[in-house]
Amino acid sequence: MFNVINVSKAYGPKKLFEEVNVAFSPGRRYGLTGPNGAGKSTFMKILAGDEEQDMGDIIRPRKLGILRQDHFRYENDRVLDVVLMGNRHLWAAMDEKNKLLAKSDITEEDGNRLGELEGVIAEEDGYSAESDAATLLAGLGIDEAFHEEPMRQLTGGLKLRVLLAQALFGKPDGLLLDEPTNNLDIDSIRWLETFLHQYEGVLITISHDRHFLNSICTHIADIDYETIIQYTGGYDDMVRQKSQLRTRVESETEEKKKKILQLQDFVARFHAGTRASQVQSRIKQIDKLKTEDLKRSNIARPFIRFDQKVVSGRQTLMFEGLKKSYDGVQVIKPFTGLVCKGERICVIGRNAVGKSTLVKMLAGKTEPDAGTITWGHQASVGYLPQDHHGVIYKGTTCFGYLREISEKLTNEEISGVLGRMLFSGEERMKNTDTLSGGETVRVLLSKLMITQDNVLILDEPTNHLDLESIAALAEGLQKFEGTVIVVTHDQELISEVATRIWSLEAGKEVLDFNGPYAEFREKHADAAMKRR
Numbered sequence: 274m275f276n277v278i279n280v281s282k283a284y285g286p287k288k289l290f291e292e293v294n295v296a297f298s299p300g301r302r303y304g305l306t307g308p309n310g311a312g313k314s315t316f317m318k319i320l321a322g323d324e325e326q327d328m329g330d331i332i333r334p335r336k337l338g339i340l341r342q343d344h345f346r347y348e349n350d351r352v353l354d355v356v357l358m359g360n361r362h363l364w365a366a367m368d369e370k371n372k373l374l375a376k377s378d379i380t381e382e383d384g385n386r387l388g389e390l391e392g393v394i395a396e397e398d399g400y401s402a403e404s405d406a407a408t409l410l411a412g413l414g415i416d417e418a419f420h421e422e423p424m425r426q427l428t429g430g431l432k433l434r435v436l437l438a439q440a441l442f443g444k445p446d447g448l449l450l451d452e453p454t455n456n457l458d459i460d461s462i463r464w465l466e467t468f469l470h471q472y473e474g475v476l477i478t479i480s481h482d483r484h485f486l487n488s489i490c491t492h493i494a495d496i497d498y499e500t501i502i503q504y505t506g507g508y509d510d511m512v513r514q515k516s517q518l519r520t521r522v523e524s525e526t527e528e529k530k531k532k533i534l535q536l537q538d539f540v541a542r543f544h545a546g547t548r549a550s551q552v553q554s555r556i557k558q559i560d561k562l563k564t565e566d567l568k569r570s571n572i573a574r575p576f577i578r579f580d581q582k583v584v585s586g587r588q589t590l591m592f593e594g595l596k597k598s599y600d601g602v603q604v605i606k607p608f609t610g611l612v613c614k615g616e617r618i619c620v621i622g623r624n625a626v627g628k629s630t631l632v633k634m635l636a637g638k639t640e641p642d643a644g645t646i647t648w649g650h651q652a653s654v655g656y657l658p659q660d661h662h663g664v665i666y667k668g669t670t671c672f673g674y675l676r677e678i679s680e681k682l683t684n685e686e687i688s689g690v691l692g693r694m695l696f697s698g699e700e701r702m703k704n705t706d707t708l709s710g711g712e713t714v715r716v717l718l719s720k721l722m723i724t725q726d727n728v729l730i731l732d733e734p735t736n737h738l739d740l741e742s743i744a745a746l747a748e749g750l751q752k753f754e755g756t757v758i759v760v761t762h763d764q765e766l767i768s769e770v771a772t773r774i775w776s777l778e779a780g781k782e783v784l785d786f787n788g789p790y791a792e793f794r795e796k797h798a799d800a801a802m803k804r805r
Contacts, residue, residue, distance in 0.1 A: 274298055274475060275320060275447060277501075280329030282315060289315055291499045293329070299446070302469060302476040304486040304508060307496035308573060309711045309739045313479045316496065317451050320477065334475065336362070338445030340453055344432035348425040352415070355424055355435050356406035360443025363397035366390045397443065409438040412464045413457070414623065430456035430624055441468065450478040454485050458623040459762055481740055483508050484764035508740065533559055574741040576693040577718060577749030582725035586650030589614050589728060589756045590635070595644035597630050604630050606782045607644065614649075614727075617750065617757040619767045619790065622777030628760045629659055629732050631777070635758065636730045648728075655726035659733040659760070661713050665705050671716050672701045679723050687723070694719045710737030718746070727755035735763045764790070 275297040282289045289312030297303055305313050318324035320331060321339045338359060347355045358364045370390045373383050394400070407420055413434040415427075424432055433456045440450060448469075454462050462485060469476060469489045477494070480486055486493070487507035495502050495511060502518075504511040536555045544552050590612040597605040604627035612618065620628045633639035635646060636656040648654070658664060665674055675687050691701045694715045708716065714737050721729060729750075735743045747769045750757055761767060767774075767790045774793045776784040786793045 274332070274334065275477070276330075276332035277320075278330045278332070280319065280326045280331065282312065282319065282326050288499050290496060290501060293501050295494065295501050295503065297447075297475050297477055297494070299475045300473060301491045302472070302489050303478070303503075304490040304493045304511075305477055305479045305496070306486075306493055306508065306511065306740060308741055309709065311496045313496060314451060316501075317449055317477070317479060321449050334446035336360075336443070336446045338440040338443070338448045340437055340440040340450045342433065342436070342451070344424075344429060344436055347435075349423050351420075352410070352422055352424060352427070352435055353403055353406050353420050356409060356438045356442050357402055359439035359441070359445075360397055360402070363394060363399050363402060363443060366393040366397070367399060367402075370394070406438065406442055409441055410435065412461070412468065413438055414461045428625075434461070437465075444474075446474045448472065448474060448476045448478075450476070450480075452479055452481070454480055454482045454762070456624065457762065459621060459764060460623065462762065462764070481735065481738060481743060482763055482765070483740055483743065484768070486740075487765070573695050575695050575715065575745045577722070577745045578693075579722060579729065579749055579753040579755070580725045581727040581755050583651050583653065583727060584754075585614050585652045585727040585756065587614050588612075588649045589616075589652050590649060591647045592635070593645050595631075595634060595641050595646065597627070597634060597639070597642050599630075605634075605641075608783045609644075610785055612756060612758070614756055615754060616773055617753075617770050618759070618773045618775055619771035620758065620760040620775045620777065621762070621767065623779065626777040626779050628777055631775070631783070632730050632732050632758060632760055633658075652728055653724075653726040654728045654730060655721045655724055657714075657717050657721065657729075657731045657734055659736065661710070661717065665708070665713060665716060667706045669705050670702045671696050671705065671708075671712075671719075674705060674716065675719060675723060678720055682723065690719050690722055694722075711739060711742065714738055715742065729753065729755065729757050729759070731757070731759040731761075733760055733762075735761060735766060 277293055277295045280293045281291045283291075305317065307313050315324060319326050320333070321337065322331075322333070347358075350358075357367070370387060373379065373387055373390075376383065379387075398405070407417065410420060411417065415431060415434055415438070419427060419431070424435065427435065437450070437453055440448065453465060457465065462482070466485065466488045476489075478486075478489075487509055490507045491505070493504045493506070493508060493511035495504060495515065497515075502515075504514045506514075536559050539555050540552050540559070588611060591610075593609045595605060595608045596603065608631070620632060622628055630639060634641045636654060638656065638658070671691060672687060675690065676684075688701055691697070696703065696715070696719075703712070705716075714734065718734070734746060738746065743763065743766065747766050750759070750770045757770065759766075759770065771790050773788070774784075774786040774790060776786065776793070776797065778784070784797065786797065
């Protein structure tokens with residue numbers, strides 16, 4: 274169990290949470306939610322013991338599994354060993370045992386110590402440890418060929434998967450997972466969901482994947498009003514309960530305000546008269562009713578609406594024999610298709626199978642090796658890349674960047690777009706050098722709202738966005754009357770948006786499925802999971 278007792282944390286004048294008292298119980302799986310900047314990662318670091326709270330105490334389980342994002346820490350370590358390090362008691366015993374066995378002369382004392390270490394290793398399931406670690410790695414999509422290699426041989430995304438396996442290894446009593454689905458494809462996310470459903474300890478996770486939270490969470494711990502409020506169920510359950518709670522509290526507060534005004538009016542009219550005792554009684558009632566104002570909720574949801582300046586022709590996009598290779602490996606096999614106005618296509622598949630390559634070719638950012646791409650009548654393409662580096666130039670402001678996108682818009686119109694994307698007041702003039710990942714995506718989405726293209730090609734648009742912004746994006750794409758092609762691993766977004774699926778798999782032709790995601794999963798994805 275995690276026990277949080279009177280914990281407070283602030284950075285300067287900004288309070289994240291104050292005198293929090295909350296318990297996280299074994300057998301329950303908690304999603305830690307709140308918008309960007311609410312303090313989720315800070316609270317997770319406090320739970321892990323990586324950061325000090327300003328006041329209060331934390332009681333932690335003895336054996337913790339923690340997902341840390343320090344993927345360059347183990348560059349020279351064997352991949353399997355990095356996973357084994359997740360059980361520090363086992364790893365320490367194995368390391369000491371190997372050092373004792375390497376001695377040229379083993380003393381009687383060494384022999385006794387070796388016996389003690391064997392007991393620890395047996396108690397920690399050390400004799401099946403490498404097999405267990407290999408199973409975790411395979412489930413997370415790390416090919417067996419990499420298991421004996423040093424970490425430096427892996428890409429950054431695969432290194433993070435190894436660190437996730439490290440956190441899961443060794444049957445920890447408590448699990449702290451900060452964004453565990455980052456760099457995971459849909460198959461690996463579903464494997465992780467299955468694993469966590471079988472986990473018996475206490476899990477606390479931060480995720481911007483609504484489907485993941487709805488699938489695994491028994492409870493939501495929401496950071497709001499400078500405290501942490503627990504709700505039963507998944508993320509969608511929390512949103513409903515929170516809305517009801519807020520409505521009830523606001524209604525009660527309004528009733529109190531009306532009553533106070535009535536009492537104050539009585540006091541004002543009769544304070545100088547003969548009804549002194551009644552006046553004093555009313556003053557006491559006022560003092561009793563007066564409560565502190567509600568701490569302001571930190572929930573803020575952007576309003577995303579994509580309009581079209583002009584409407585494209587019915588046949589929006591035609592391509593034939595489209596293919597692409599890198600270093601002799603064919604990433605995209607010959608692909609032919611027709612996209613009609615109003616279709617919403619989600620591009621899915623494992624990492625590094627060519628999803629970004631495909632949409633870059635369609636957006637004109639990468640040349641195909643062969644094939645033709647023909648855009649239909651009046652088609653206008655808006656593109657949001659996965660890599661945002663350099664897309665928004667430095668040395669300007671959010672307002673200045675959008676000002677140069679369109680000279681026809683008034684300052685008020687640009688301010689209105691920024692306001693809908695949560696850049697209000699002085700935030701509009703925030704320097705582009707200092708934008709966070711989430712802020713960068715919101716500025717790029719603001720640009721697409723201004724350019725009003727009738728085709729949107731979005732490559733992993735949910736990266737860096739908080740849950741409220743992802744929900745707003747899904748709603749905006751649903752209502753958009755133009756054509757959408759979006760690369761994403763977010764299963765909730767796919768379920769809500771897609772009318773068609775392009776599924777990519779290494780070494781195979783693109784699977785073009787005409788229908789919603791639920792039908793695709795029923796016919797294809799579930800069969801693929803069984804094959805695994």
